[in-house]
Amino acid sequence: NAGVTQTPKFRxxxxxxxxxxxxxxxxxxxxxxxxxxxxGMGLKLIYYSVxxxxxxxxxxxxxYNVSRSTTEDFPxxxxxxxxxxxxxxxxxxxxxxxxxxxxxxxxxxRLLVL
Amino acid sequence: EDxxxxxxxxxxxxxxxxxSLNCSYTVSxxxxxxxxxxxxGKGPEFLFTLYSxxxxxxxxxxxxxxxxxxxxxxxxxxxxxxxxxxxxxxxxKDSSYxxxxxxxxRLLVRx
Numbered sequence: 458n459a460g461v462t463q464t465p466k467f468r469x470x471x472x473x474x475x476x477x478x479x480x481x482x483x484x485x486x487x488x489x490x491x492x493x494x495x496x497g498m499g500l501k502l503i504y505y506s507v508x509x510x511x512x513x514x515x516x517x518x519x520x521y522n523v524s525r526s527t528t529e530d531f532p533x534x535x536x537x538x539x540x541x542x543x544x545x546x547x548x549x550x551x552x553x554x555x556x557x558x559x560x561x562x563x564x565x566x567r568l569l570v571l
Numbered sequence: 572e573d574x575x576x577x578x579x580x581x582x583x584x585x586x587x588x589x590x591s592l593n594c595s596y597t598v599s600x601x602x603x604x605x606x607x608x609x610x611x612g613k614g615p616e617f618l619f620t621l622y623s624x625x626x627x628x629x630x631x632x633x634x635x636x637x638x639x640x641x642x643x644x645x646x647x648x649x650x651x652x653x654x655x656x657x658x659x660x661x662x663x664k665d666s667s668y669x670x671x672x673x674x675x676x677r678l679l680v681r682x
Contacts, residue, residue: 461614488668499575499658499672500615507668515669547614553668559605560670562614 458483461563463548469569470538478533478566480548488551489531490515490560491523493544500547506531507553538570573598573666577659577673584649584680592644592676594659604642605670606635607658615658618644649680 464479482489487508492500492515502515506525520542522534531550535542545567549560574597584590596604603622607615619628621637628635632653634645644657656677660670 490669492672497580497674499674500660500670501672502669505669549614551668558603558668559617559620560668561617562607564614565612 460484461548461550461561463546463563463566465566466564467567467569469571470535471571472538472540474538475534475536476538476568478535478546478548478568480531480533480563481529482531482548482550482561483529484550484552484561485528486550486552486561487528488553488558488560489525490549490551491521491531491533492547492549493517494547494565495544503533503546535568540570542568543570544568573661573663573671575659575661575671575673577657577676579676580674581677582679584646584678586650586680586682587648589645589647589649591646592657592678594642594644594673595640596642596659596661598661598663598671600664602662602664602666602668604637605660605662606642606644607660609656609658609675618657646678649678651680651682654678654680 490505491503504523506512548563551558551560606618619635656675660672
């Protein structure tokens with residue numbers, strides 16, 4: 458299993474440009490998440506999904522959109538890039554159970570908005 | 572409000588010098604507490620999950636413990652390859668499995 462994969466690894470955007478960060482998992486996990494991590498800070502939840510067709514906002518959703526058409530894929534869309542969106546973005550997935558289930562993370566996408 | 576605080580922010584140890592990292596949390600009903608290791612430029616790597624006060628888990632030189640208010644990650648006789656940022660996160664019972672992360676402890680182990 459490849460686990461959670463993310464593309465691209467690094468991207469530079471100009472202010473106002475749009476882009477989609479791709480995330481794919483091959484573990485048949487029903488839950489998927491997008492986080493952002495700023496330097497010296499913990500991870501903040503942007504959006505999450507509990508299954509195909511179902512998404513919900515996390516702590517910091519403004520400026521982002523998501524969709525979940527399949528179990529495997531959970532892309533994150535930035536419509537009008539702003540310097541405040543410069544960050545490292547991590548996708549994660551987990552399988553829902555009775556107890557807290559482990560989230561497995563991808564390698565991240567580093568985004569610079571200039 | 573659910574909250575996680577980690578201390579210290581940074582820790583420098585000599586190889587073989589044991590120490591502990593602290594994770595204090597406030598949550599409305601704990602479903603689970605998670606420890607992750609993060610190397611520079613990489614995603615967090617899962618280490619442990621703890622579910623209830625008194626629980627302990629070990630992996631090589633690492634041992635995680637849990638009380639009702641905090642968790643400790645004990646590092647025994649660390650090696651330079653243990654250098655990384657260690658992240659703590661909690662999951663509340665009413666959270667739809669969302670994680671609340673602390674800001675991490677950056678550990679540097681010198682030979």
